[in-house]
Every structure is written in C-alpha cells, then in structure tokens.
Amino acid sequence: MKHILTLVILLTTTVSAWAQQTQKPVIHGKNWVAITGKPLAATAGAMTFQKGGNAVDAACTMLAATCTMWDVLSWGGETQALIYNPKTKKVIAINGMGVAPTGATAKFFKSQGYNFPPQYGPLAATTPGTPGALMHMLANYGTLSLEQVLAPAMEMAAGYPMEAQTANSIEKNKDLIKQWPYSKKVFLTHPGEEREAPEAGEIFVQKDLLQTLTKLVEAEREALKKGKSRKDAIMAAYDRFYKGDIAEEFVRGSKEQGGLITMQDLANWKPLEEEPLMVNYKGVDVYKLQQWTQGPVMLQTLNILENFDLKSMGYNSSKYIHTLYQAMNLSFADRDFYYGDSYFAPQEPMKGLLSKAYAKQRAGLISFDKNNPAIGPGDPYPFEGKKNPYLKLLKKRGFEMDTTRRNFAPTHDIRNGSSLNEYQENLLLGTTTMEAADKEGWVVSITPSGGWIPATIAGNTGIGMSQRMQSFVLDESINPFNVVEPGKRPRVTLTPSMALKDGKPFLSFAVQGGDTQDQNLLQFFLNVVEFNMNVQQAAEAANFNTNQLWLSLGGTKTDDRKPKPGQILLNDSTPENVRNELKKMGYILSFDDRTSGPINAIFFDWKHGSLWGGSSNHGEDYGIGW
Template sequence: MKRLTAILALIIFAKSLMAQPTQKPMLYGTNWMAITGKPMAATAGSMIFQQGGNAVDAACAMLAATCTMWDTLSWGGETQVLIYNPKTKKVIAINAMGVAPTGATVAFFKGKGYNFPPEYGPLAATTPGTPGGLIYMLVNYGSMSLEQVLAPAMHMAAGYAIEAQAANAMERDKDKIKQWPYSAKVFLTHAGQQREAPEGGEIFVQKDLLNTLTKMVAAEKAALKKGKGRKEALMAAYDRFYKGDIAQEFVRGCQEQGGLITMKDLAQWKPIEEEPLMVNYKGIDVYKLKQWTQGPVLLQALNILENFDLKSMGYNSPKYIHTLYQAMNLAFADRDFYYGDPYATPAEPMKGLLSKNYAKQRAALIGFDKNDARIGPGNPYPFEGKVNPYINLLKQRGFEMDTTIRNFAPTHDLGNNTPKEVYEDRLWRGTTSIEAADKEGWVVSVTPSGGWLPACIAGNTGIGMSQRMQSFVLDSALNPFNVVAPGKRPRVTLSPSMFLKDGKPYLSAAVQGGDTQDQNLLQFFLNVAEFGMTVQKATEAANFNTNQLWLSLGGTKTADREPKPGQILLNSNTKEEVRNALKKMGYTLSFTDRTSGPINAIYFDWKHGSFWGGSSNHGEDYGIGW
C-alpha cells in the first residue's frame, strides 16, 4: 500500500510539474532558430538567416555581436563549438582555445608569488582564439563572406545603445579598468565625472574595434578583387589578424602593459577540428568537447547515473538531489586531477575515465545515508589496460587508491573560508552561449568566453585580452595534466552539448557559468530525458549546484580555489521537508531565487518537423525562431 501511495504521489507531482506555466514562452520555428545571451545578438543571427545564411553563418554573426557587446566575453577570448553536419550526419568539434604564450612558465608565475596565474590583466591572457575560430567555422561550414556575418557587429561597434548590465559592470570595475590605459579609453567615456562609464541606453562607440574589424573585411575584399576564391579571401582576413598589422598592434599593446604574447605566438596558433567525445545514455548519444574542457564531466556523470533508477526517485527529491550531487562530485574529482590539453604530454586516461565499468566502480562508492566529503579522484588506468603513473602523486596528496577502501581527501581538500559572494562569483564567472539550427539540418552549439569585463584591451585594437591563464595550475600535485607551459591550452570550463537520438539531432544546449556549466546541463538533460519536460520548462526548472570541487577561476592562492564539501546551492522554493532531509545527510544549504543557470537549448521535433527553442529565465538570454 505504501509503495502504491508513493507511486501515485510521484504521478501527481509529475503532472503538477508539467502543468506549471513557464516565465518565458517556448520559441517555435520551422526554418531556423537563433538563441544567445542577449536579444540584440540573437537579432544579429536572425538578420543572417533572413539573408539566406545557414546556422553556421548565423552562429558566427551572434558570436561577433556578443563579443562586441562585451556579453561576458570579448574578441580576444576563446571559442569552442559543436556542429552537426547534415551532409555527413556527424558531430564535429572546433577547438579555438588560445595557448599560453612564450615565457608563461611555472617558475615565472611562482617568482611573482602566485599559486595560480592571475585572474585579470595582461598576464592572464592566452592567445586570442575567437577570431580564428569564427573564420574557421565560416571557411569550412558556412556559406557567407566575413563582411556579411560581421556586418551587425560592425554596425554596433560604430555605435549602439549599450545595455545597462554591461555599462554598470564598467562603472563597478572602473578602478581595475584605470590600471590599463587602452581599457580606460574605451570603457570610461566620461572620465573624471561621478559616473565615468556609459549609462544604460547611451550610444556606445568603439572606434578602435571597428577599425580592427574593418581591416579584416578589407583583407577579404582585397583578396577577392585579386581573383582569389572564398576560402583564400577568408584566410587573408585570418592572416591579417594573426600575422599582419592587427597582430603587431595587439602584441605591442599587450607587451607595453606587461603581457607576454609575441608575434610568433600568434602566428603559430591555429584552431583545431576534433572528433568529440561521446557516451550513450539510455539510447541517446551525448557529445561533448575533449578533456581540454570540463565537458567529459557530463559524460562521466551520466555513466555513473545510468546505474540508478532516477525517475523513480522523483525530480528534486532528497534522494535524487543526493545521488546527483555524489555523482557530480565523483566526476569533478576526476576532472580536477586528470583533465588537460590532449595535444600536450602527458596523455590523459580518457578511455578509462569514460569506461562504463569504471563508472560502475565509481557508482558503488555512493552511499545514501550522508554526503561523502572525502571522495577523491579514482584510478581509471586499469580500465584501459595500464598502470597509473600518478599513484604516488595521489598518495602524496593523501588519497587512498585501494578500491576496497573509501578515498580520503587531504586536509586542504576539506573546505575553505572564502566569503560566499566571492566564491559564487568565481563559481559562475564569465561566458555566454549560442544555439543555432536551420531547416537544412545544420546545428551549432557554442560556449565562447574570455576577455570579460574588466578586460585589459591590447593597444589600439579595441580587443580585450583573454583571462583564461588562471585555469592552469602551477602544482602538479593538483593536476599533472594541466600545469602551465608555453604553447599549452588550459583546461577550461567551457562546455557546449549536443544530443542525438536514432541518429538525428535530439537536443542542442549550452550554458554560461564557470564550474556550474555541466552541473546545470546535466540536470537540464535529465529534466527532458527522464522527466519528460519541454525544452523551455527544462531550462527554467530549479537546479542545484555542488561546491565540492576545485574552482577553475579566481584567486591566486590555493586557499581561494579549495572545495567546500557538502555545500549545496538550492532554489529558494525548495520544500522544507527536502531541506531537512538534506541537512540530516550532512549538507550545508544556501539558497537563491533562480538556479537553472542561463541555459539556451533547441529541441528537434521530428514528428512535426519543427524546432522548439528554450531559454532560461535566469538571465537576459533569448532567441528568435522562424
């Protein structure tokens, strides 16, 4: 009888959940869908679609617009992309992450007293990846010219009504901005007045950025005038940025302010096309970028959770929250020690980490009575037929690798005293997201980032430099795969997702928010796949976040990054009985009104031949469909 009552309660709860209205309406389209972090930038994508461009062209236009709007990123940042190619029926990945420059060594940063590279300023900068990534996308999968896709961004650079969010960020960070003369020139348009940054709605002009973008388009047009083909013309623009006069000014401005980037660093960098990583979860193929991102965390967590009947637990029940929290902690513990640049040595044990048998071993560590504050990295090497070369390093950190004994986290993994507001700023920092799809079958998911406010602008280029160096470590005991070195990519949080079912696109999704990205994407996906939510309801549904991980961003001391075991961020509407049950399991609770994360997503309705667009009520993100 009790079992029947419980089942009926779950059914009633599920029906009531489905009946609740969303704060934003669903987006629908049959021809195309464009969603990103700002309505104005989504409009840029719609303009390209209306001119006959495909989803890749539209994504490039939205990327350019968000960079120009300083939507938590800039042109000097990094871009990472998943693309479904309808011609090959495959998902491909584009790695447009910049690299550490010449001179960026452990000794250099430790000599300045850092435990991690700095979070702001010229020494935080990797080489810019976004211009190269955008052009690579356009060359290989787009259909339009650079002039066409940059037109909305160039129009904005000439002057647009700035949004209050960006304008207020400039004002709030003006003391940092004043350290860098080229940034002050761009952002503090009313220098010496009480409010030195623009006001919301003021026409914000970026002459230097417009000049840079104009030079790139001029290089393309000059090549076409000489009879060059489309690809060669686009690459002429690429070369002008990375090898020509734009590069010269970028390097001059960077080095003048104390940065390390050289002309050789820019010339040698190139975007890379990759085969993404994939696991199957209950018949759905889930694609993520490689281990230079945190994307495999989602894959590992799904492998672990496949061993549990999540649906029977009920959406956001104490048992469900606890199970997901533990699974995420297991995956993040592996991320924090094993993920790094696949193009540098040593090689990461990804085959073992993504093994279903390894996931079963990790799942067996989950107990249902309390939070395990002492969980650490596992040992994936036996699952790819190898011996773990880092056993001694893990033991040095204090982890017990005998699988018959529960892992033990050393003292410095058992919490820190960073103030809640500072910690959560670092946890959620940076980024925007872009989703695009068209009737020809192209699907694009992007999580670009870097160069966010307060950005250090490189000379008279108008381009804010990346701050992604801070995601490296300087101590191999923290992660031997992610130690800073010239020419190496940092392990980043940036993590778009794509899901295929029966060989066809099922969902495409991305979210901003630092270390919370794959936490929120995991819950979004389960909302749809396990609980049958619509894509809009799934983007708005209350998520929770674990703080039991090493932060990827913020602070230059080890104490700034340490995990906060058992700390959990819940939605303010969480029921009292759920709160009490979690407290009894040893969790420390905090609350906020919106916990979905600013997720953007597209669902593919093959029954009706339409797109369903979802955009969370967490931020200003939105889209347009047709």
C-alpha cells in the same frame, strides 16, 4: 461530471508536478532558430538567416555581435563549438582555445608570488582564439562572406545603445580598468565624473575595434578581387589578424602593459577540428568537447547515473539531489586531477574515465545516508589496460578540505564586495552561449568566453585580452595534466553540448557559469530525458550546485580554490522536508531564487518537423525563430 473533472485535475497534477508553467514561452520555428545572450545579438542572428545564411553563418554573426557587446567576453577570448553537419551526419568539435604564451611557465608565475596565474591583467591572457575559430567555422561550414557576417558587429562598434548590466559592470570595475590605458580610453566615457562608465541606453562607440574589423573585411575584399575563393578570402583576413598589422598592434599593446604574447605565439596558433567525446545514455548519444574542457565530466556523470533509477526517486527529491551530488563529485574529482591539453604529454586516460565499467565501480562508492567529504580521484588506468603512473602523487595530494562557507556566484562574475546575495545579479552578467539550427539540418552549439570586463585592451586594436590563464595550475599535485607551459591550452570550464537520438539531432544546449556549467547542463538534460519536460520547462526548472570541487577560476592562492565539501546551493522553492533530510546527510545549505546560469537550447521535433527553442528566465538571453 464532478468525478471526471477531479480525474482531469489529478492527471494534470501528475504530469506537471515537476514541469510547471514557464515564465518565458517556447520558441517555435519551422525554418530556423537563433538564441544567444543578448536580444540585439539574437536579432543579428535572425538577420543573417533572413539573408539566406545557414546556422553556422548565424552562429558566427551572433558570436561577433556578443563579442562587440562585451557580453562577459570579447574578441580576444576563446571559442568552443560543436557543429552537426547534415551532409556527413557527424558532430564536429571546434577547438578555438588560445594557448599560454612564450615565457608562461610555472616557475615564472611562482617567482611573481602566485599559486595560480592571475585573474586579471595582461599576464592572465592566452592568445586570442575567437577570431580564428569564427573565421574557420565560417570558411569551412558557412555560406556567406566574412563581410556579411561581421556587418551587424561593425554597426554595433560604430555605436550601439549599451544595456544597464554591462554599463554597471564597467562602473563597478573602473578602478581596475584605470590601470590599463587602452581599457580606460574605451570604457570610461565620462572621465572625472562621479559615474565614469557609460549610462544605460548611451550610444557606446568603439572606434578602434571598428577599425580592426574593417581591416578584416578589407583583407577579404582584396583577396576576392585577386580571384581567390570565398574560403581563401576569409583565411586572408585570418592571416591579417594573426600575422599582419593587427597582430603587430596587439602584441605591441600587450607588451607595453606587461604581457608575454609574441608575434610568433600568434602566428603559431591555429583553431583545431577534433573528434568530440561521446557516451550513450539510455539510447541518447551525448557529445562533448575533449578533455581540454570540463565537458567529459558530464559524460562521466551520466555513466554513473545510468546505474540508478532516477525517475523513481522523483524530481529534486532529497534522494535524487543526493545521488546527483555524489555522482557529480566523483566525476569532478577526476576532472580536477586527470583533464588537460591532449596535445601535450602526459596523455589523459580518457578511455578509462569514460568506460561504463569504471562508472559502475565509481557508482558503488555512493552511500545513500550521507555526503562523502573525502571523495577523491579514482584510478581509471586499469580500465584501459594500464598501470596508473600517478599513484604516489595521488597519495601525496591531500590538501585540507575547508568546509567554511564560500560565495557560490560564478567566480569571474564576482564584483567588488560581492556576496551570495548578489548571486542573481552575477548570473545576469554571465558568459554567453549561442544555439542555432536550420531546416537544412545544420546545428551549432557554442560557449565562448574570455576578455570579460574588466578586460585589458591590447593597444589600439579595441580587443580585450583573455583571462583564461587562471585555469592552469602551477602545482602538479593538483593536476599533472594541466600545469602551465608555453603553447599549451588550459583546461577550461566552457562546454557546449549536443545530443543525437536514432542518428538525428535531439538536443543542442549550453549555459554560462564557470564550474557550474556541466552541473546545470546535466540537470537540464535529465529534466528532458527522465522527467519529460519540454525545452523551456527544463531551462527554467530549479536545480542545485555543488562546490565540492577545485575552482577553475578565482583567486591566486590555493585556499581560494579548494573544494568545499558538502556545500550545496538550493533553489528557494526547495520544500522544507527536503532541506531537513539533506541537513541530516551532512550538507551545508545555501539558497537563492536563481540556481543556474542562463541555459539556451534547441529541441528537434521530428514528429512535427519543427524546432523548439528554450532560453531560460535567468538572464538577458533571448531567442528568435521562424
């Protein structure tokens, strides 16, 4: 009996060596699962499912709710989504990224003394994309009315109890908020007092936003009364936002505070449906949005890693960490130079970048004895039968790589005086995600952002303007595909993910965290595929971050954005022998007990006909299943 017990213990240890007991339970659902960045918003998604809505309806409801709750985004931000349509058995990509407004040129920003567009204020704003993307998704793939989907958000705008994290973020940023009159009016509910922001649990009322949402519902109702179809009625609300009185007030409020957005900019913008990019990793088809996001960087990295036996290295061994770090650096170097808005010339060499042959060539550059601080962009053009037109520019490019220590917290979450010690607090404030799936087979993965606190609110709309202009560059030597110009989309970090196996949904997953998003999602995916973790174990598992890349968000000077070669953020649980081995390879180590933004994910259990939801223990993210 003793020998049998010993064998059981040994087997259990082998299986669970990297899959420990989780702090939060798996979410099991037979009919649906809804997960997002705030408990109240997840509840709103559940309410929508209970009304008979599908996963698209629920995802749109959660999107509206999180925007209203300022979950490091607002209604003036941007939305990126992947949708699996069970009727066509295809993955659809939704491009809800706003564009640079009239007058937003490299020359203009350089004349203002910037090396990158600003982080905050009206000049940081692209056109709002979230309202249009939400209404497009709902009209084309949902089943409910806009009024039904907006109902929870409208109730929240009329007054909801604000959680401590958002309330404290407002207080920390009140000096910036005071620069913008409409933001001050909304956010600082106790002007002149020692604490001017709302308190935790205080009922936070947004009258202007409620009026804006009411106008959208009114436009839908009026169209329905005239006999318009459900879809056309939703698009009537869309027109009121982008071409009607809401647009007029948004533009007036933006211009009053120094912004560039015009009525023509809003009228010309529209959400786009696109073909997602995909690679196959060991029998799993992994989908990402196109190269106006950083999403393809994960696809490139998977192609590189396919050349190695990761499982034999062992989860988070020094060799495993080193291999992933080097592979990610190779892919991020390409991201930093070659990714941009595909609707503008020049055309990005994505066929070459995503080819298996190119990945094999890049994999051959990895040395297993030390970090390579000089990794740069490769040449993918020969892999699509072309000559690289940027070879001279690549030689000219060559900023010094500063190896000094830098804060690893997601840049748009850094508050005044923030340090590495505040990394966990910053993660709690991160850009939200939403995952939804239903028994009919609809699956939605969304990573929305923009308009986070401290946001510039546009006039009396109650809508916070985006800050995504900062993801453009002004110098083509950094990236000739991502230089700002009017009507163009910046190359963003926001990157929902979806994976299919045997032609059926396998995983739907997303995370917050700026440049760390595809780093964390890559490790989550490998946790499931290579190390057999369940979706909750994979979401909570320790991972690491590299800073050997150009920052997509942050300061307005080149020095603020430069790569930091060899810098690595490791989890506190990293064993001493792994730390020592990495130091010998030339790594500069930092540590924290949270090394990932909150990962939200759904796993599809076809054996039992059920859904498994995962929502990591790294933030306020929350899921509900039924």
